[in-house]
Amino acid sequence: MADTAQKSMAVSETEVAIEITNMSKWYGDFNVLRDINFKVMKGERIVIAGPSGSGKSTLIRCINRLEEHQKGHIVVGGNELTSDLKKIDEVRREVGMVFQHFNLFPHLTIMQNLTLAPIWVRKTPKKEAEEVAMHYLERVKIPEQADKYPGQLSGGQQQRVAIARSLCMNPEIMLFDEPTSALDPEMIKEVLDVMVKLAEDGMTMLCVTHEMGFARQVANRVMFMDQGQIIEQNEPEEFFSNPQHERTKEFLSQILH
């Protein structure tokens, strides 16, 4: 089953979505990320795992410049991230992000949450933005909630709205930072279903998650981080059945019981 899914999700051979070379980051004296190197092709789906504090969030937040790196290069969709604000804005428009705690705008309705950025950032006419929003709300299966406020929705519904909100900007790449770890177990599936669907449609995705079922089903690479370094990366089957590194084995034995 996983195989058929894999096949339909074509990975580009030539188009590079993200390229990170010799990248390091410090908080004061603390070296959070050490010499990170990897390349993500268009259409690739990467799952990042690792113990708490290993720098997973920091890494993906560097990709849309929510955090600044101090050394090395990050190139996203052909734009290198430097202090050039224009480039940063360009990258952010192409990269969607989903947070652990949803971060919906509580003072706006679901529809307004979805149309705000398209209207103000992309200058889409309101009517068109609403049509697009409705389309994505249908895709995440909650069109009937359009006029409610985020606080009136369940956690799972809020996270699906957050995904739809990112999609409304029509991004090339989606970043997920533990999208299901603030959710009750019965809501995790509804969010993962949406993410699987997104992967099948060919979205380039980087997901920090400990949902190993999801990793097996959609990822074409799993990266394992520890103490600010990527210490191992492999295809999911290999990664789970034949981990190389001692820390990886230890980590897997903990999360797979």
Add this chain to the structure above:
Amino acid sequence: MSKSSNSSVAYVRKTMVDKMPAPNMSKGIVGWMRTNLFSSIGNTILTLISAYVIYVALAGLFSFALGSAIFEGTGGADCRVEGSGACWPYIGDRFDFMIYGFYPESEYWRPDLTFAVGAILLFLLATPRIPGKMISGGLFLVVFPFAAYFLMAGGGFTGLEEVPTEKWGGLMLTLVVAVTGIVASFPIGVLLALGRRSEMPLVKSVCVVFIELWRGVPLITVLFMASVMLPLFLPEGTNFDKLIRALVGVTLFTAAYTAEVVRGGLQAIDKGQYEAADALGMNYFQATLLIILPQALKLVIPGIVNNSISLFKDTTLVSIVGLIDLLGAVKASTATGDWTAPSIPITGYFFAALIFWVFTFTMSRYSQYMEKRLDTGHKN
């Protein structure tokens, strides 16, 4: 066990008894008083003392304002009655002065019209159900202040008789100072609050210094500086209107306080809101205007209203620089002409207090209403 329920036992009732009403003691007014006012001996004593105090206060107030008040008369003599309460004919006689100061009587329609238009615009703006907030807001905040000034001051191109601001006074002046102070200080305060949180060191320090400077000085001093010292710094011959000087002082003073209240609201906004806005590609102004401020300002409505109430009462300090506001007008009128009697100053101050209270209480109720209404109540 199950067996005994089938067999008929003589002492077991077979039909349900109707529900009895709840014991009288826990219901209705009596029950409420029992639990809230007389639940213990200590509470009972406190209740009785409070009831007595309230009674004495209300009885005194009633007797002063109505019971033993004098309603008719033509001069102080009519009110010089042993044991009499308020002297209302004095208020009636000096009413115009208390409301308009020295504004010429034939031109009263100008402040009246200004007030009416202002009240209507404010009502349109403040009632959530009425649409078109952009229009009413723009009219009230931008067009109205200038229109009001030219209508009331006249002269120049208006073709109206010129009434210099020295002649403005009474409640009219109080409202001019309060409304200008409240309305003009708000945007300045918001900008200062944003500036204080800015990452640009220069902007930040300017805002910090400004805020701390103004907050560290009493309003009285500000007004003194504005009226006495400001002219010393300005080139000779520039004659700044006294009222405008006071308005600038009051506005900047209030802005410093507003800034700190707003900053509190900004601090309460979750970091995730900024990050979500950034991740969607919004710039600083979009994120601030569309996401951060709407949430932060909602949180600080009580603080802002509190400031406004405070300012409304502090407008009385403009009498320090020779402007005659409502309180000043009352004070000035207590000893004029024939109106002299022991009860007259008390009546005057009572009247002024009543007007101040009506305005501030309205503000306070409105803020409670808005707080409830804006509370979508569901936080992430």
